[in-house]
Amino acid sequence: MPESNIYSGLNQNQLLEEKKRLTEKYGEYKAKNLKLNMMRGNPCKEQLDLSNDLLKIDLGEIDYNAKEVGDCRNYGGLNGTSEARELFRELIGADNINEIIVCGNSSLNIMHDSIMRSMIFGVYEGATPWSKLEGDKKAKFLCPSPGYDRHFAICEYLGIEMINVKMNGDGPDMDEVERLVGSDSSIKGIWCVPKYSNPTGITYSDEVVKRLANLSPAADDFRIYCDNAYIIHDLTENGDNLLDIFAECKKNKKEDMIYIFMSSSKITFAGGGISAVCASEKNIKYISSKMFIQTIGNDKINQLRHVLFLKDKAGIKAHMAKHRKIIKPKFDAVVNGFEKNLSGTNIAEWTNPNGGYFISLSVPENCAKKTIALAADIGVALTPAGSTYPYKKDPYDSNIRIAPTFPSVGDLKLAVDALCVCVKLAYVERLIGA
């Protein structure tokens, strides 16, 4: 954040004057009894409506059959239907469907379960289970931050120590990542959302991807936990280009070092999509051997349905263009609101991503909590302060995650105007020392 801003020249009296003015404005919003929610990355009704035909497909026409697993209404097909595996294979650019397992409706669930398995069984056959590691050797994860709160929650819950790594405009600080991963064998993973990172919306540069794919970890059970949640979720026609990290790993013969997770949650239905994990055949075989004990198979009917509805990568791309039409104006409303209210103030910075589900707002140090509390008091709900950092502790108390997809454009405009008053008020109060 720049040192000098619109308030920096003001004396205490002027600040009190400014506070009075802002408090009045704040009161006006309060009087409106707003109920606006920019908290979670939920798709809106119009987005969900785009996939209603998914539920109208007559599976009877193909006798409910998938190519290899047969009748999808019955048991079996632990790794998913080969058609659904092919869909995700094409999407991620993997070489063959043996690198893909298609699961239920939640990729978070796959991530969680793969880490649970690592706790109990270890990452590969014969590896030490993380639950057996004590003291200095206890499993740790690198957490580029700000990042996704749900990733961090899994680590916190399992007692996996999180090490905060700085997230730059082109991805994690790779000098730091290389230094830590290369030297400390207790570091077992790094969380990554390489495309339209949650919450900053940035896409990792080619250099960052290449360096990630060529890590030389001290731990042989280190893995990159790559959550490709927004792999095809562009807000502009062409979107950002993400170098194929799996292919890069293969070039370095390090394909066992990465898991890639995906889902159709933000393609079709957030609550009723399908999800997948992509990894080397060796990793997939291991995961599958453990999953065999957990379940007889996931819901293949939904897999069948998704393949018939989305067809292939081109089909998904065409479908995502419809999402874009709905949500691009929402992102614009937020960014325009910030520009209108905060441009030139030098008290805030915000991202203007080419895709994904979030806009990241940086307010002055020690102001995020206050801002969010002020917004909550006038009915504007935001992701709790600190959520985007390990242990919910933003070291600067500065990051605010904005989720623009769910509210209407009108509501967003109102919410952002109100939020900007909160940003200013919080800062002015801090300057005054209130």
Next chain:
Amino acid sequence: MPESNIYSGLNQNQLLEEKKRLTEKYGEYKAKNLKLNMMRGNPCKEQLDLSNDLLKIDLGEIDYNAKEVGDCRNYGGLNGTSEARELFRELIGADNINEIIVCGNSSLNIMHDSIMRSMIFGVYEGATPWSKLEGDKKAKFLCPSPGYDRHFAICEYLGIEMINVKMNGDGPDMDEVERLVGSDSSIKGIWCVPKYSNPTGITYSDEVVKRLANLSPAADDFRIYCDNAYIIHDLTENGDNLLDIFAECKKNKKEDMIYIFMSSSKITFAGGGISAVCASEKNIKYISSKMFIQTIGNDKINQLRHVLFLKDKAGIKAHMAKHRKIIKPKFDAVVNGFEKNLSGTNIAEWTNPNGGYFISLSVPENCAKKTIALAADIGVALTPAGSTYPYKKDPYDSNIRIAPTFPSVGDLKLAVDALCVCVKLAYVERLIGA
């Protein structure tokens, strides 16, 4: 098994003669190039067809909404829709929906995950995680046998020692269960399929249920893992009556001692149903607090669909009557086949259950493996020998699990005739010492 049978009076020559006759017959079956499968409890196509309308429900008419969770296409509703919770509540006879969580398509998955959580976190807040128990204190489970192979697989996989308890005609040997559970604090659970037990098809008597519900375990984190897979799966109009074990536990103020698992796998679709866990509110709160980290929610669209299709317990009962019409003749074909071929021989016993998915065949000691191998060689696939016992070791090598639902009645007749030849041949060969 009775001591004297049709072969017990024969001398070696007569036995060789008999073997020759049986081998000829066996050869005739082999020449038929059969491909018959009585291996897994898969519903048949006609059963699956009963629920095709489930996939044709127009959820648009109710705007995809469930009562409390709202739009089922979106995120949320971790514990399931209240409508789906109510459906399972009524089915199990729980007091309120706070005793129910509805999950994805697999109740095995819920069982697996609850045991994984016990390994990592312990059974309740503050309990010792089982993964931290060493030596004598390592977690053990009682496994009434013969039982369900998938239950035993979870224990084996997690290194939970399995203690074989005799399964009687009215349930597990309760003297043994009470003695073990009451004295050994390393015993953390007992697997139960109280209605139409897998594979014997017996239903626990009132006395067994009452004694189970009144156990005084040495371990305060002991739980009854009650898999109510066949809760409403009667083969006769009224079926067996199972005393309400959850209500019995409550009477004894021991409601925290039990988890009950259910699914619609064998009501609607084996690969695409919904599942649930029922437990005390205290247990449910704990499970839910852990599930919160694992997923944002299960597929609520499928929950919505199931409620609209099945409606309530009466609706499920009516639906199950249609299943009965299809599968009762199959069970009859197997039982009649055994009666025709084996009645009076005194070399085999079989169950004739009033519900469930299996018939259990007992052959003379040390003959099950041999019988199953002989059957496999002529194209009759059966559950591998030993599967129904912990560590896949049937101490008597005597139990064979028959799954009659999938094949046609014609195929079943043929398969059972062929199997009976294998039973006799295996036994005669054993008598001869071949």
